[in-house]
Amino acid sequence: MTDKLKFALAVLLLVAGIAGFYLLANEAMILRVLAVLIGAGLAAAVAWNTEPGRLFFAFAKESTNEAKKVVWPSRKETMQTTGLVFAxxxxxxxxxxxTDKSLEWLLYDMVLGWRKV
Structure with missing residues (x-):
C-alpha cells in the first residue's frame, strides 16, 4: 500500500511539473522548462523509493550494460549493407x-481492346 501511495505521489509531482509549464506561460522559457525538470526529478526520486521503481531502475541499468556489449558494424560493413539495400x-x-506495364498492356490492349489516348 505504501508503494502505491508513493507512486501516486510521484505521478502527482510529474503532473505538477507539467502544469507548472503551462501556468508559467508569461515567464521566461527557462523557468517553464525548470518547472518540468524539477517535477520530473522529484517524481523520479519518489519513484526510486518504491519496489517497482527499484526494479525498473535495476532493469534500466542492466539494459544499458547489455547495450554496451553490442558489437556495432564497421563503416565499411554499413556502407556495403546500405548499398545492397539500395540496389x-x-x-x-x-x-x-x-509487371505493372505488362498487366496494363495485357488488360487494356489484349483483353478490353482499349487504346490509351
Missing part, C-alpha cells in the same frame, strides 16, 4: 514497374 530497392522498383 535491391532499385531492382524491385524496376520489377514492379515492368
Amino acid at each position: 535491391f530497392v532499385v531492382v524491385m522498383a524496376l520489377f514492379l514497374w515492368l
